[in-house]
Amino acid sequence: MLDTSEFRAALGLFATGVTVITTLDDDGEPHSMTANAFSSICLDPPTVMVCIAHGTNTHGFMEKTSKFGVNILRQEQQELGAHFAKKPEDRTADVEFNYSKADDQLPVLNGSMVFFGCEVLGSHVYGDHTIYVGLVKEMRRNESGAPLMFYNSRWYNPAED
Numbered sequence: 001m002l003d004t005s006e007f008r009a010a011l012g013l014f015a016t017g018v019t020v021i022t023t024l025d026d027d028g029e030p031h032s033m034t035a036n037a038f039s040s041i042c043l044d045p046p047t048v049m050v051c052i053a054h055g056t057n058t059h060g061f062m063e064k065t066s067k068f069g070v071n072i073l074r075q076e077q078q079e080l081g082a083h084f085a086k087k088p089e090d091r092t093a094d095v096e097f098n099y100s101k102a103d104d105q106l107p108v109l110n111g112s113m114v115f116f117g118c119e120v121l122g123s124h125v126y127g128d129h130t131i132y133v134g135l136v137k138e139m140r141r142n143e144s145g146a147p148l149m150f151y152n153s154r155w156y157n158p159a160e161d
């Protein structure tokens with residue numbers, strides 16, 4: 001058996017970008033959570049995947065609405081990445097952000113590098129996570145600047161480290 005903390009540490013050596021997954025809550029209001037378990041799948045059909053823990057609010061909202069947005073963060077949005085990694089009741093810091101509406105009402109986190117608006121095509125439950133395959137129905141790009149990155153359990157800027 002693998003030692004869990006060693007496994008976690010080894011996985012942390014895979015440097016990733018950082019996204020915020022946007023959904024609609026039970027009142028139709030925007031909800032956001034930070035996620036780095038994101039990957040492209042195919043160009044045709046245009047598909048991506050995210051891996052969402054069952055303990056999150058986001059999981060419940062995705063199960064109900066069958067759609068989600070992926071917002072790729074830029075370096076200047078590190079504070080937002082940290083903010084949306086907290087449980088909503090702990091999001092007490094005064095962090096500035098705002099949303100636009102995508103075609104299908106999904107929230108677009110303004111200032112992100114890229115937004116993908118996705119419809120859930122399929123899902124696979126494994127352990128305490130669900131892998132969602134999303135068909136990308138809308139895309140918005142604004143990619144000037146550098147991406148926010150996460151590596152070894154911390155925010156990472158290759159230009160500084």
Ligand SMILES: Cc1cc2nc3c(=O)[nH]c(=O)nc-3n(C[C@H](O)[C@H](O)[C@H](O)COP(=O)(O)O)c2cc1C
Nearest residue numbers: 033034035036037051052053056057058085086087
């Ligand atoms: C860098 C980073 C990446 C994360 N990636 C994921 C992820 O891919 N999937 C996931 O379920 N949680 C991920 N989390 C944890 C969620 O952001 C966290 O549980 C959040 O509080 C969930 O919010 P919610 O319950 O309101 O949806 C990540 C956290 C950080 C800091």
